[in-house]
Amino acid sequence: MPSPQKTTSAHQDRPVVSPTRRDEVAAAGSELIGGPIGRWARLGSSAVTPVRVVALVAIGMFALGMVQKLPCYNWAWFRGTSSQYTHACYSDIPHLFVGRGFADGLIPYFDRLGGDMEYLEYPVLTGLFMQVASWLTLPFDGDLQYREQMYWMVNAGMLMVCVAVLAVCVARTHRNRPWDALLVALAPAFALTATINWDLLAVALTAAALLMWSRGRALAFGVLLGLATAAKFYPFLLLGPLLLLCWRAGKWREFGTALLGAAGSWLVVNVPVMLLAPEGWKKFYSFSHDRGIDFGSFWLIITQRTGVTISPDDVNTYGMVLMLLACAGIAALVLTAPRRPRFAQLAFLVIAAFILTNKVYSPQYVLWLIPLAALARPRWRDFLIWQGCEVMYFVGIWMYLAYTTSGNKQGLPTEGYQFAILLHLVGTLFLCAMVVRDILLPERDGVRRDGSDDPSGGVLDRAEDVFVLGRAAHPPQHAAHAVRGPRVEWGVVRE
Numbered sequence: 001m002p003s004p005q006k007t008t009s010a011h012q013d014r015p016v017v018s019p020t021r022r023d024e025v026a027a028a029g030s031e032l033i034g035g036p037i038g039r040w041a042r043l044g045s046s047a048v049t050p051v052r053v054v055a056l057v058a059i060g061m062f063a064l065g066m067v068q069k070l071p072c073y074n075w076a077w078f079r080g081t082s083s084q085y086t087h088a089c090y091s092d093i094p095h096l097f098v099g100r101g102f103a104d105g106l107i108p109y110f111d112r113l114g115g116d117m118e119y120l121e122y123p124v125l126t127g128l129f130m131q132v133a134s135w136l137t138l139p140f141d142g143d144l145q146y147r148e149q150m151y152w153m154v155n156a157g158m159l160m161v162c163v164a165v166l167a168v169c170v171a172r173t174h175r176n177r178p179w180d181a182l183l184v185a186l187a188p189a190f191a192l193t194a195t196i197n198w199d200l201l202a203v204a205l206t207a208a209a210l211l212m213w214s215r216g217r218a219l220a221f222g223v224l225l226g227l228a229t230a231a232k233f234y235p236f237l238l239l240g241p242l243l244l245l246c247w248r249a250g251k252w253r254e255f256g257t258a259l260l261g262a263a264g265s266w267l268v269v270n271v272p273v274m275l276l277a278p279e280g281w282k283k284f285y286s287f288s289h290d291r292g293i294d295f296g297s298f299w300l301i302i303t304q305r306t307g308v309t310i311s312p313d314d315v316n317t318y319g320m321v322l323m324l325l326a327c328a329g330i331a332a333l334v335l336t337a338p339r340r341p342r343f344a345q346l347a348f349l350v351i352a353a354f355i356l357t358n359k360v361y362s363p364q365y366v367l368w369l370i371p372l373a374a375l376a377r378p379r380w381r382d383f384l385i386w387q388g389c390e391v392m393y394f395v396g397i398w399m400y401l402a403y404t405t406s407g408n409k410q411g412l413p414t415e416g417y418q419f420a421i422l423l424h425l426v427g428t429l430f431l432c433a434m435v436v437r438d439i440l441l442p443e444r445d446g447v448r449r450d451g452s453d454d455p456s457g458g459v460l461d462r463a464e465d466v467f468v469l470g471r472a473a474h475p476p477q478h479a480a481h482a483v484r485g486p487r488v489e490w491g492v493v494r495e
Contacts, residue, residue, distance in 0.1 A: 050178035058167035058185035065191035109280030202232030222261020241346030250466035296361025326353035344375035389427025396420025
């Protein structure tokens with residue numbers, strides 16, 4: 001009988017995990033393509049490897065997301081405002097081609113824009129991405145509408161490369177669980193939001209950084225994380241949980257290497273612009289600080305329901321306090337958990353905390369969480385519940401904007417939009433609760449049920465604890481946490 005495909009790790013060879021054998025939702029969904037994989041299947045016996053399948057599916061879903069934008073591409077971006085909302089196909093990309101001076105050949109950070117927005121309000125690496133796309137659009141001559149269309153197409157092509165990198169990196173991070181990356185590839189919110197903005201650049205760099213850490217390459221992790229932070233602020237937050245994990249495991253040298261790599265690459269990208277165009281460089285930070293309460297946040301519900309005005313300075317303070325409290329809770333969880341949490345679990349929790357406490361939640365921010373959720377909690381039922389809430393929010397914000405911008409008030413009124421925000425908040429909190437439960441009850445963690453420790457942890461994987469609050473540190477007792485044995489029901493292994 002042919003043996004299942006093996007993957008090699010530093011500690012032990014383990015068979016590739018098939019979700020259709022362990023997850024009832026994945027097994028049910030597989031009926032669309034012939035049913036769950038059988039025990040006689042030859043995994044990895046052809047050129048159709050899991051990583052290639054995941055990458056192709058992700059690119060296919062990205063293409064479907066582009067198709068979803070067709071009504072806007074053809075006319076709705078250019079004929080008023082409400083049409084692009086009623087078709088739920090809005091994108092910042094064509095609008096900022098004109099609004100941020102790319103159509104006029106202005107250079108980000110160096111050339112001053114007209115109007116209230118004096119300079120480009122994006123981090124430097126994202127600004128470079130936007131500028132390269134603008135240069136690639138130069139050969140397309142025509143009227144302004146045609147150039148906006150081509151600018152979106154060029155950006156979509158560049159973002160598709162980011163999608164391929166993202167899919168491959170997530171599929172390879174957990175060596176024996178490449179199929180978990182299908183959660184990313186098939187996520188509905190991924191397809192819907194991929195071309196709204198340029199967030200996929202930072203998401204792909206972050207995924208590449210996590211892959212490097214899982215391979216024990218701390219410097220490469222740090223360099224990539226610094227580049228991701230140069231594209232979007234949020235990846236920098238991953239250094240917090242990594243510090244706590246390295247503290248508990250005594251891996252100070254590896255953390256220091258990662259920190260220096262992150263700081264170095266961020267400085268390499270930012271210092272030239274910081275020195276040559278200081279006013280343009282700091283626009284991202286001043287804009288983020290001065291921005292008031294905006295769409296998608298629970299702060300917006302508070303102000304709309306109470307009529308109380310909260311100034312940007314006050315909401316910055318309140319949000320910072322809530323974020324620090326959330327981080328304190330995560331720190332307590334790391335240092336007291338019965339088994340050291342997995343890096344992906346804490347990465348998801350800290351970015352989710354940032355999103356939940358922030359004063360704005362743009363629809364594309366869900367992209368930050370999708371790969372982390374796939375690595376932290378690869379359970380199709382919970383993932384799809386969360387995705388359902390995010391899709392409802394995606395529809396809700398555009399229908400609310402249609403209501404507020406159209407003269408006939410067609411769309412979703414304020415109360416309906418507040419309900420959509422609550423769905424987003426509850427869905428994210430639900431997934432956070434599931435991850436916390438897995439940390440407190442590690443025997444319930446699907447990733448660890450085959451005896452694995454932290455497949456994305458790199459040097460943390462199977463490392464001994466040297467510091468644990470409230471009790472003596474001891475080596476990880478993997479055998480003690482091994483599941484007694486799965487039960488088989490209707491051909492599916494129930495966890």
